[in-house]
Amino acid sequence: MKKIINGKTYNTKTADVLCFFPSNLDRSDPEWDEAGLYREKKTGQLFYYAADKIATRDGSLRVEENITLVSWEEADEWANEAMCAKDYERIFGGAGGYDYYENSDQ
Numbered sequence: 538m539k540k541i542i543n544g545k546t547y548n549t550k551t552a553d554v555l556c557f558f559p560s561n562l563d564r565s566d567p568e569w570d571e572a573g574l575y576r577e578k579k580t581g582q583l584f585y586y587a588a589d590k591i592a593t594r595d596g597s598l599r600v601e602e603n604i605t606l607v608s609w610e611e612a613d614e615w616a617n618e619a620m621c622a623k624d625y626e627r628i629f630g631g632a633g634g635y636d637y638y639e640n641s642d643q
Contacts, residue, residue, distance in 0.1 A: 547584050
C-alpha cells in the first residue's frame with residue numbers, strides 16, 4: 538500500500554518491514570486481517586499498516602487498508618503487546634525497549 542501523508546510518501550513495498558502479522562485465514566474470510574510495522578528508509582519514520590474487512594452498504598465485504606504514522610514510543614507500546622521477545626529485541630534492542638535506550642547514558 539502507498540499513502541501520502543503531509544506531502545511525504547509511505548509505501549509498504551519500499552519501506553523496511555520491522556514486523557508483519559499476516560492473517561492465517563483466507564482473504565475471502567470475513568475475519569481476515571493483517572498488520573505490520575514499517576520504517577521509511579529515507580527518514581526513519583515509523584508507520585503502522587493495517588488491513589481489515591469492512592461491510593459496505595449493500596452488505597458485502599471489502600478490504601480497507603490504512604497507514605498511520607507512529608512514534609517510537611507508540612511502536613514500542615504496540616510491540617510490547619504484539620511481538621515475540623526475539624523480534625522485539627531485534628527492533629528495540631533489549632528488555633528495556635525504547636525507553637531504556639532513550640533514557641540511558643549509552
